Amino acid sequence: MTRWRRSPILAALPLSLSLFACAGDVGGGTPGPDGGGTAPDGATAPDGGAPSDPDAGPAPATYPPGPYGQTVGSTLANRIWQGYMDTTADADSDPFNEAPHQITLADFYRGNDSRSRLLLIDQSAGWCGPCQEEAAVMATSGPRWMPRGIRFLTAMWQDVEGNPGSTDYAATWGQMFGLTTPVVADPDNLAGDGFGGKGIPFYILVDTATMKIVEFPQVGIGDMDSIFERYAD
Numbered sequence: 001m002t003r004w005r006r007s008p009i010l011a012a013l014p015l016s017l018s019l020f021a022c023a024g025d026v027g028g029g030t031p032g033p034d035g036g037g038t039a040p041d042g043a044t045a046p047d048g049g050a051p052s053d054p055d056a057g058p059a060p061a062t063y064p065p066g067p068y069g070q071t072v073g074s075t076l077a078n079r080i081w082q083g084y085m086d087t088t089a090d091a092d093s094d095p096f097n098e099a100p101h102q103i104t105l106a107d108f109y110r111g112n113d114s115r116s117r118l119l120l121i122d123q124s125a126g127w128c129g130p131c132q133e134e135a136a137v138m139a140t141s142g143p144r145w146m147p148r149g150i151r152f153l154t155a156m157w158q159d160v161e162g163n164p165g166s167t168d169y170a171a172t173w174g175q176m177f178g179l180t181t182p183v184v185a186d187p188d189n190l191a192g193d194g195f196g197g198k199g200i201p202f203y204i205l206v207d208t209a210t211m212k213i214v215e216f217p218q219v220g221i222g223d224m225d226s227i228f229e230r231y232a233d
């Protein structure tokens with residue numbers, strides 16, 4: 001898998017993507033991520049009798065205790081983003097026809113998602129060609145593996161011009177590649193900073209039973225099937 005160094009290389013930008021991003025900018029000025037208020041933490045289940053029922057709505061988030069770290073084998077500290085993940089607000093599996101909302105690592109922890117087995121965090125940037133290729137792979141890999149407990153989270157570090165990722169751009173990215181997996185804005189580099197990765201896309205595999213880092217894969221998503229199979233239902 002090709003990785004790009006962590007700096008924008010605008011000259012290599014495909015024209016189609018550039019035009020798409022420009023079109024997306026026209027409608028700028030939408031509310032920032034902080035105005036949300038749709039955090040899942042306070043959601044109440046429709047009945048109190050089946051807390052483990054995945055259809056009962058999000059239970060109060062729990063998360064493994066520390067100590068936390070950022071190396072293989074360490075427990076990853078919980079992280080909070082704003083972005084898109086399909087909810088039970090509608091019957092489809094499109095994350096992007098709903099308002100942006102808070103998404104945390106706790107959402108993928110098996111204590112809160114009983115079907116969850118493994119999480120692939122993919123930090124990408126709009127200017128990164130290999131990130132675009134990998135997003136196209138995720139569009140098919142996601143629906144294939146999600147039913148077997150493999151979870152995916154794309155964190156958009158920067159947009160196509162190297163600006164900090166926004167929820168608007170997270171939606172642009174997800175819709176551009178037809179993703180059904182969550183996409184968040186990562187302007188603070190929470191999915192990259194501190195892990196020692198020098199290239200992008202940057203991947204972190206997390207065992208969601210413990211939220212411990214399994215590895216930082218050096219291969220593309222299309223070559224992760226054998227890893228997924230080890231954890232899948």
Ligand SMILES: [Ca+2]
Nearest residue numbers: 090092094095
């Ligand atoms: Ca939806």
